[in-house]
Amino acid sequence: MTRPAPASRGRAGPVTHATLLRTYLGPQRAKVALMAVLLAGSIALEISEPQIVALFIRSVQLGSPEGELIGVALLFIGIALARQATLVVAAHASERVSWTATNAAREDLTAHVLGLDMSFHESRSPGDLIERIDGDVNEVAEFFSSLVVQLLGNALLILGILGALTVIDWRIGLTFAAVTVAGFVVLGRVAGIATGRWEDDREQSARFFGSVSETIRATEDLRSSAATGYAMARFHGHLRSWLPVKIRAEAWGSAIWVVMSLVFTAGTAFAFGYGGFFFQDGTLSLPGVYLVVAYATMLTAPMEALRQQVQGLQQASAAIRRIGALFAHRPTLVDGSLALPPGALSVRFDRVAFAYPRAGGDGPDARVLDGLSFDVPAGSTLGLVGRTGAGKSTIAHLLSRMYDPVAGRVLLGGVDTREARLRSLRSRVGYVTQDVHLFDATLRENLTFFDDTVGDDRLLAILDALDLRPWLDGLPAGLSTPVSAGGLSSGQAQLLALARVFLRDPGLIVLDEPSSRLDPATEAMVERALDRLLAGRTLIVIAHRLDTIRRADRVIVLDDGRVIEQGDTADLLDDPGSRFAELSRVGTVLR
């Protein structure tokens, strides 16, 4: 239903402003054109207003009857109302265009980001991505919806006013064009400096409030360390360094007003001077003088607005650049074409080496796995044991093809993970992570991951198998009850995660057992559920508790990415000299 993201359409070359605009504004050409026509119309009306007043003055001078004067006045009011109506309609069109375009961009960007590798996600903080998908796209939305209309509108208005002044007298037009250009040049310079100063100010402000909020959060630590005086000194220090920056920023900010004030003064002085002297030497009539004064007064407001909008344009284009850069990222995992066989999947690691890509992309990668080989027959259970950093989770990541091995092969049911279709692979491999991610949504949506093609009967069957039926019946709205991360115990969350996985009928389950303790009742439920649902599936469990390991047919003890021991669980436990038996006595590696 969503359009393919511009980057994924296979179009050559970088994602630029132009491609983004074409992708998202192209389909709405008609609306964009309507918007432009309305805008031009409203500006023509605005420029005609002083002409009507001039007509009125002329009629007064000619001694026209009062009825005619009233007619002219009503015409003036009519034009003013029509102008506002046009503006509102234009705004509606531009808002529609903008939200349609940016909603599509937001969805495409999300789909694109979801398609990128885990190594990409691990190098970015979620906050950063939210800022791109939400913050930057919003800025672009703002730009399309109000800025474009106002930017173009004000630019056209200024041109129209200058044109009207030129029609009255070319010398006046030329003078005002010069004032406008000079005003813009100076304004641009001053605003450029002011922006820099404001950025300094924002930085100081962020540092100041960052520190304040930190110290408030750390009250317990500061009080018990007798360091509240230190925190106050920090506060004073930050305030002290902020003061001069703030004053400089305010002063430069006010310089923008000063320039506007000067432009206004120059415009008024020229209008009064030209009007006065040209009237006195007979070049201009009294209505003509009125037009000059009226247009001169109209000139300042769009100039200031235009300056702000140009600034907005720069911000939006920085946002567009960042969005483009995000679209330009490509996934490195290439999808395969083979489907995994049905039924329980055998697993084979064949001299697998792996290193996580470094965030910066430089420096030697530390090998997490090095020449790892092992086999898990279809339908059997394997326990993985080893201390943190031994490579257990990495094995899970390779099995669900979050990453590809650096060397060697991972085979699932005899198919190399690189040659398997990702869709097929991920539907056949169920991975239950330690921390279960719950969405702020209903229980049903949390179970199906928003897939509304899954029928309730299947959900109920799974919940039955997990002994969760009594719990479900206790929920106020059954499957439609909203659940959230905070509302469930970790045991319940674990059971829901199992339900999610079994819903997909996987041939291999990778279970990263939570290291925190579940309450005994829940633990027993999990055990029973596994017994019932594991039939005909392969299980690889990253185990932290002795009980769990005992249920495994075979155990592999990992250290530093290598197998240091493997064998049948019972044999290893019985062999007092085995590493596994020793570990289960000392116990430290199980944590």
Added chain:
Amino acid sequence: MTDPAAPAPTAAVLRRLVAYSPWRFLAAAVGWTLFHLWPLLPGVLGKLLFDVLEGRAAPGLTVTTVVAVVVAGGLARCGAIVGATVAWAGWYLRARGLVQRNLLDRIFRRPGAQAMPTSVGESVSTVRDDSDAIAMLGGWSFDTLSGLVFLVGGLAILLSVDAQVTVTVMVPLAVVVLGAQLVRNRAYRVRERSREATAKVTGAIAEIVVAVRAIKVADRQDEVVARLAAVNRVRGDAMVQDRVQSLALDSVFTSTASLGAGLTLLAAAGRMRSGQFTVGDFVLFSTYLMQVAGYTGFLGYLVRTYQQAGVSLARAAVLLQGAPPLSLVDHHPLHLRSAPPAAAPAAAPDEPLRGLEVRHLTHVFAGSGGGVRDVSLTLRPGTVTVVTGEVGSGKTTLLRSVLGLYDRQSGEIRRNGRVVDAPGDVLRPPLAAYTPQGPTLLSGSIRDNVLLGLPDDGRAEVAAHRAVLGPDLARLDAGLDTQIGVRGVRLSGGQVQRVAAARMFARDPELLVIDDLSSALDVETEQELWRGIFALSTTCLAVSHRPAVLERADQIVLLKHGRVLAAGTLRELLDTEPEMRLLYGRAATEEGVTVPCRPHE
């Protein structure tokens, strides 16, 4: 006695804030008032120009004079803008800084772990945003004054030109503007809807981004994007409606200039024909009418600023917790030119610790009823006392109540036989130092966090070593000087806990108080840390359930449901308390120790 959380009277707050830096305030007030009154000038000058041209002006006035006044007025305005802005910035930051300083000071005086009257987030927002709203009162005062002068002055000028036209134009215009203002106030419902829809979209995106791995593993990319699309559509519709509605309302205000000019033409048609109303008069009217739109917005701003200040003062009063409301604006130095003088080093204890007795200590949480009740224990110098018990048995609450980080509700604490009235101000360095379970560090170097203002005389290195930070520091590029926090390295939970332990050791206290270290430390590191603590032979009160620690403790205090179930050595407790056997057994299995019923000697 008035209600302790009653907000300070706005006028009194304003007076004391102004008095904090009166000359800056005066300069800003004069500058801004001139700035606001200036728009009266162009209208009068425009009328003057046309009067000159039509030969109605006073003799001696020429086009040149009018232009000269225009230029002089414009230049004067520029001066007023710069002067007023700089003076205002200086005053504003001082006034706001003063409010913030007083709020922080108050926050730091309260028992450190006590739930604030508001959430931490709200307290931060009060210090950040409410201080701004309160300081803005200064600007509000002269804005209001000059706004009134402008309004009265403008109306007086218009009335003096032509009372009849003024009334005919202004009354309908005022009705339209007021009506639009009323509708605008109601329009917030649509605004609320679009805000909710926006929050939904932001929430959906945040969820997706945080759950990338889960979504990929489950292969549900398309489904979650479809869900985003659904909330996106709702938001898009709400936003379009919201924006168009507010734009339509705004257009009523922006069209007042044109409408007013049109009404003037209508009202003056007859009088202009007879020469009672001149072109100059029309220019004056239309120029002033251009200000009407701006000023209705301005009046709205004034009302909002004042209301906002009232709300903010109320919020600040809550945070002041019983201090006189006006202490919010008490004058204190802000040390804006140079650093404040260093605080005097804390006095060494008058006599070494001979014993700390806790008698019938009670702190119960109002909502849950959890906490500790009637806890008594005695710490002898040089011994290690370990508090243990199930999750939720009150271990952390006990430590915090002893240290005065919670208000105790009853009971007493005696040091060397003498009652400690305010443990929060006494049982802190150098008498006692504390490692909380979830410490909060500040942005800065690890060294800064260990020292927190103590002299850097090599103690940071010693303390870091004691806290078993050595191997971690060796891996960091800059060792102790590594920057942590927002702009620096992110430490793991275990590292944070050990930096806090180093902070405790650096204070060289006579009593170490340590909350459970096991949640974030691996067993080996924790054991090394404990070996160091036992070797120090400093008096120590700690929470732990590690068998190795329990075995070496001089005294174990076993808590259950907030009460002391029993106290004694591990052997004694294992013999007498089934609960102890249960806890010890479970802890031992968890560590994989083949479970003995009692510790092997």
